[in-house]
Amino acid sequence: MKKILSIILFCIFISTAVFAADTLKIGIVDMNQVIQKSPLMISLNDDLSKKFKPRQDEINAANQKLQDSVSKLNTSANLSSDERSKLQNKILSDKANVQILSASFERDITIAKDQSLQKFMSKLTNVIGKIAKDGNFDLIEQQTNMLYINNKVDITSDVLKQMT
Secondary structure (H helix, E strand, O other): OHHHHHHHHHHHHHHHHHHHOOOOOEEEEOHHHHHHHOHHHHHHHHHHHHHHHHHHHHHHHHHHHHHHHHHHHHHOOOOOHHHHHHHHHHHHHHHHHHHHHHHHHHHHHHHHHHHHHHHHHHHHHHHHHHHHHHOOOOEEEEOOOOOOOOHHHEOHHHHHHHOO
């Protein structure tokens, strides 16, 4: 219902604008393509990967150590009750450590992704504003929910060129 309402409102806006002006210059941007192919977004994602890879490796190593301890507990029938108890306590401690590391990692990477996205969106807003001003556009819209788009109004490549 929302989709239909937004399409109707968009059509009304376009109709009103067409009658109000001699010519209406519209630009359409494929945001999926901009996000996937933008040099800035690729750079931001690479930076995040490099920054968080050591922590991911640490979590993976801690998980492997935990799995090794669990396997040892399950396969060692000749452990004394004291050794078994120590190993069980170690497993519980390692499991809690992995959970803490994972939760901290997820929180930090979410914050970093949000900051990167804000940086990207700020740059995108500036680029689209500059393209709109330089090209005398009356309206620039996202491609989502568009049934047909003439290639003449697609400015995605222009946006990508300026998103460095």
